Amino acid sequence: MDLEIRTIAEHELEAWVRANEAAFGADADPDDVAREREVTELDRAFATLDGEEIVGTAAAYSFRMRVPGGADVPTAGVTMVGVKPSHRRRGINTAMMRRLLEQARERREPLAALFSSEGPIYGRFGYGMATLQGSIDLERAYAAFVPSYRPTGRVRLRSFEEAVPTLVEVYAHARVERPGAIELDERHMRYAFHGHGEEKRLPFFVAVHGTDGRPDGYAVYKVKHEWPKGIPGNELMLYDLQATTPQAYADLWRFVLDVDLIRHVTAWDRPADEPLLHLLADPRRLRLTLRDGLWVRLVDVPAALEARGYAAAGRLVLEVRDAFCPWNDGRFALDAGGDAARCLRTDEPPDLVLAVDALAAAYLGGVRLHDLWRAGRIEAAAPGALELGDRMLATTAAPWCPMAF
Ligand SMILES: CC(C)(COP(=O)(O)OP(=O)(O)OC[C@H]1O[C@@H](n2cnc3c(N)ncnc32)[C@H](O)[C@@H]1OP(=O)(O)O)[C@@H](O)C(=O)NCCC(=O)NCCS
Structure with a gap:
């Protein structure tokens, strides 16, 4: 052939x-x-x-x-x-x-990233599961918030076309705190919301939240209709919800959970640390399920490691195994002491030995080295190396890529 x-x-x-x-x-x-x-x-x-x-x-x-x-x-x-x-x-x-x-x-x-149709396809090419994404399925009847919640902002319903510039603007601010979030211009924003199959024909609704006349959050959704025996059992499918303040975040969720004629609210690409869990009076009802989200590949190991910041100073020698991209194979000394990290080839003995897909899984801070070690994916060659590595790689927000591509 x-x-x-x-x-x-x-x-x-x-x-x-x-x-x-x-x-x-x-x-x-x-x-x-x-x-x-x-x-x-x-x-x-x-x-x-x-x-x-x-x-x-x-x-x-x-x-x-x-x-x-x-x-x-x-x-x-x-x-x-x-x-x-x-x-x-x-x-x-x-x-x-x-x-x-x-x-x-x-x-x-320095990086490649993708969403995978099936889990086992890309590990062999050096991609690691770098973010977890949550799906939720919340019955509206059990969606009360904790008593401390006070609604404040104003929500307006907009058509998708009207809302696109607002989506781009709010997303650009909201993604700042999220490792893993890709930059989106208007073209890619439209692309992300295109949809597939039957769902494509349903109209989008966009709820825009404003504080002092400025948009600071949005929720994009569709409604799938089901009326068994004349009783409304509709599903509100949340495509995205972004907010730049905790108040806008809470108000938008309240809005989404209060739309009439809806039986349950579903979403399939939410962050692993979804704050809604702490807003609901009955968090169990969120039915949050985690699965693989963004798969990341370090195309150039030292450049990728130098490009990110570190939560703690430290020096680690990593022995990286990369059969698919042999230019990455070898030992690197990562030094995250000063303003910018340095990562250079070395022949010193390694602190950690790991395949490039395991390093990629830990890269965005969403997967701890300890967890990979417990899974047998990392060899800890020096005492304290795992602890130091986890302190260096830690992030405050779980990594999340809100838009599949
Ligand atoms: C996934 C897909 C692209 C793989 O293409 P392919 O040309 O058959 O892949 P290759 O022949 O290069 O396979 C390489 C290895 O990956 C494995 N592999 C490929 N697809 C796999 C899958 N879906 N699940 C598990 N293993 C898979 C193969 O068994 C092979 O393993 P081996 O080297 O041990 O024999 C193809 O099956 C496909 O188009 N699937 C449907 C669409 C899809 O899911 N696309 C991916 C979107 S993210």
Whole structure:
């Protein structure tokens, strides 16, 4: 079988999108193709061709991602990964993943990140589960808040089109405290809210919260209707809720939980440390379930480690194993003593020995080195190294990437 991997030309975009949808057992309508056209970077959109036919797809967006310490680091946002069922398990995806990472390295992006359709796909390529995301399913009847809550702000309902500039502005402020949050311009914000399948046809509602006339939070949702025996059993599907103050956060949740004719409120990409848990009088009813969120890859280990900030000063020698990107393989001395961290190759004995996917899991501060060690994923070669590492990597907010791409 003669296969070719290359980037696509503009006129191939529709066939490329359709090939990707076919890998997912779906088809693309003209709307989906237009959506991809808006954001696809052709020099980062790879296809695998069998003759004239596109049988595999993979691409990257040029994002910047918040990392602990407050920097926004160039990141390859890997997306559109698919191989048609006729060509699966022949190494096509492996070859495309290699091309994407080599390209990210050439472009000096220290990080790559993605959301995965299934858990086991990307660990072998050095991606680690760096954020946990929470899904919730809360019955409105059990959604009372703790007695100390006092509503204050004003909430206005807006159409999606009216609200887009506000979403971009509020999101830009809200993401500042969240490692893992990618930067979004208006194009990518629209893309993130495009939706799939049946749900795509339902209208969006946007609740905008304002304090002193300035927007400081929003909630984006749709309502799925169900009226068994004439009794309203509707589901409010929360797509996003962002706020820049605790008051706006609480008021927006109260708004969402008080919409009439709703039986339950669901959301599937919430932070692992969702404060709503502490606002509800009966937190058990939130039914918060955690799963893998953003998978992160350190494309360039020393550059990635130097790009983030550290909660405690310290020096650690890391022995990193990276078979997929051998340029990362080896020992590095990470020194987070002064203003900026330094990370240089060394031949000193290691304090910690770990595969690059385990390091990536810990990178955003959401997964403790201790937990990885307990899972047998890290070898602690020097006493106190795990404790020091966890103090250095700690963050105040759990990492979270609110927008899937
Ligand atoms: C996931 C997908 C892209 C893999 O493509 P592929 O070309 O078959 O992958 P490869 O042949 O390169 O597989 C490499 C390895 O990953 C494993 N693998 C691939 N997909 C896997 C999956 N879904 N679950 C578990 N392991 C998987 C293979 O078994 C193989 O392992 P091996 O090296 O030990 O034999 C393809 O199956 C697909 O398109 N699936 C449906 C759409 C989808 O889920 N896309 C991913 C979106 S994030």
